[in-house]
Amino acid sequence: MTVTNDDSAQYLIRTVSKRSGVKSDLVRAWERRYQAVTPTRTSGGHRVYTDQDIARLKLLNQATSNGHSIGQIAQLSLDDLKHLLKDETSSTNQSLSSSPISLTSGDKRHLAEDYSDKCYAAVLAFDAQLLESHFENAIVELGSEAFIEHLLSPLLTKIGERWKTGELRPVHEHMTSSVIRSLTYILRNNNPCPENAPRMIVSTPIGQLHELGALLAAIMAELCGWQVTYLGANLAAEEIAAAVKYTNACALTLSISFATDDHVVAKELRRLKKLVGNHVSLIVGGRAAGHFQSVLNEVGVMNIQSYTHFKQLLNQLATDYKATENKQLQ
Amino acid sequence: MTVTNDDSAQYLIRTVSKRSGVKSDLVRAWERRYQAVTPTRTSGGHRVYTDQDIARLKLLNQATSNGHSIGQIAQLSLDDLKHLLKDETSSTNQSLSSSPISLTSGDKRHLAEDYSDKCYAAVLAFDAQLLESHFENAIVELGSEAFIEHLLSPLLTKIGERWKTGELRPVHEHMTSSVIRSLTYILRNNNPCPENAPRMIVSTPIGQLHELGALLAAIMAELCGWQVTYLGANLAAEEIAAAVKYTNACALTLSISFATDDHVVAKELRRLKKLVGNHVSLIVGGRAAGHFQSVLNEVGVMNIQSYTHFKQLLNQLATDYKATENKQLQ
DNA sequence: CAAACCTTTACAAAACATAGACAAAAATTA
DNA sequence: TAATTTTTGTCTATGTTTTGTAAAGGTTTG
Secondary structure (H helix, E strand, O other): OOOOOOOOOOEOHHHHHHHHOOOHHHHHHHHHHHOOOOOEEOOOOOEEEOHHHHHHHHHHHHHHHOOEOHHHHOOOOHHHHHHHHHOHHHHHOOOOOOOOOOOOHHHHHHHHHHHHHHHHHHHHOOOHHHHHHHHHHHHHHHHHHHHHHHHHHHHHHHHHHHHHHOOOOHHHHHHHHHHHHHHHHHHHHHOOOOOOOOEEEEEOEOOOOOOHHHHHHHHHHHHOOOEEEEOOOOEOHHHHHHHHHHHOOOEEEEEOOOOOOOOHHHHHHHHHHHHHOOOOEEEEEOOOHHHHHHHHHHHOOEEOOOHHHHHHHHHHHHHHHHHHHHHHHO | OOOOOOOOOOEOHHHHHHHHOOOHHHHHHHHHHHOOOOOEEOOOOOEEEOHHHHHHHHHHHHHHHOOOOHHHHOOOOHHHHHHHHHOOOOOOOOOOOOOOOOOOHHHHHHHHHHHHHHHHHHHHOOOHHHHHHHHHHHHHHHHHHHHHHHHHHHHHHHHHHHHHHOOOOHHHHHHHHHHHHHHHHHHHHOOOOOOOOOEEEEEOEOOOOOOHHHHHHHHHHHHOOOEEEEOOOOEOHHHHHHHHHHHOOOEEEEEOOOOOOOOHHHHHHHHHHHHHOOOOEEEEEOOOHHHHHHHHHHHOOEEOOOHHHHHHHHHHHHHHHHHHHHHHHO
């Protein structure tokens, strides 16, 4: 994979506009007024852009929709822009006292484990306030990505296990879901998603009352640049399909964390497939997804194997989506 | 520890207002009169703020709503402000009771209606992003209290009605719940709740899947100075009772918005009463609460009649609670 | 030659700015 | 307690800046 800052990749303004989501006229206006990008020219005078220019315009577009004024940020470097969008999380939080020094991934993992223990203790003690406070601090210290990967994901797994052994009750899970749900606001601020981002619906099918897995999936997808509509738990196939239709989503993620012996889940999955058709990617994850393997195969859904697997899946689908979208536009 | 990074993060006043919860006019007034913040300017004279300015305004906003006079605290450092709020565990809950806002009440109501229409349109169009954006703006413009009373409360009623007529589907309600849930973070932020606040559990009994009412109750109680643990919908009596026990809550609010003919709700209510005993106030509200009137009477629960009724109830219970607590301490 | 691009100029809506006024709330004084 | 001053949030009026969009008319490209 070569990052081309050379002449090899050259685009005209129309392409740039489509890919970045900024209208042609506006691209020119931004150049004229703020020198936001400085494309080279053909001999005839047409603007010629590089991949970096596109990336730049994309970021600028995100940043403006996040509340920054274009005049103020147009001349920032690519790194500064990335930094700007990435740090939006920690800055919306009150505790500014923690230093933004970047930790190594090892440190982060250790720190995350530390937090994980504290958070689990708060869950066990049924202390919602304390739990939220730990989460807030962890997000600031770890950054949203590490927060998800090294803290939230393992924590939810642990909660699931302890729930099975009886150390935790359903109500613990409800409380935790509630706290995490209110945190999505901070997490989302990190990634203001552009207009043309691929859309996804996240929910759980009828009979599946546990929403922690779905919540995690939703947050992850948002951080990967998806525009997610989260619907909560326990929805009928028709309802979920309606949401897919309303939002024009190209992917649908379901979490199945409880193995039932009735045929509800299987039936719902089959109905869903029929309702949403083939152009919508069906993704299923969760502790008990394996229990329904045969149906999953039959219906043709993608089964999430792990944290990283889901992330890959998300990125893969996003690029696929963009490719087909570009094709349609041309 | 001073954080001096992010000269790059620059916002105009509208964004600052949205993030901090302080109206634009007031931001300027605070600057003019007390130099509470000292933004740089664009060449054209527009104010440009940093993330720290936003954090500062957020804190100042909290502190003023806690009873401090802006003139006295405007020039304190960030750390001092944090310290101030941290020690503020004994703030009296003046939030809902002391400000009847008679002067702009008409205007606010009008504004709220305006927003309400926009929000309902967003719900109908199934546009979660737009809905959230309207909510955010409304919170800044109306303030939390009017937001709840004149916007959220009637909006939820309307959604309930339209749901019955079939104009809206269950999935609309789920989406709306999800958006509102993530907003609780902002709403709560404006009203930090004291340590010794009375505690409350909010949920819905088994079979009651609609959580909008419960959500509204939870938000209201938080604004009234309660420390609320929200559990979401559809929980068994044992689970709810466990939460009450864990948190040592002195009140329990349930929302019942769907009239069923089976005896589940009645059974659950009886069991709950038995489980939590007499020292916990049982409060029930929601569209369909009247349908179970006989059980409510039998078990001895308080039935929410209206928005203002619930508010009175909350304040009454809070003062009662404080009285008995003081007695015990003496 | 048509489609796409260029530049320049203009326009309008939204957002900001300043200055000053006003009234409710809070503090102070009589 | 009543009258006063101060504080503080809000609003109005009027002008400017920012910013997205569009029109007009010429040029390049395939």
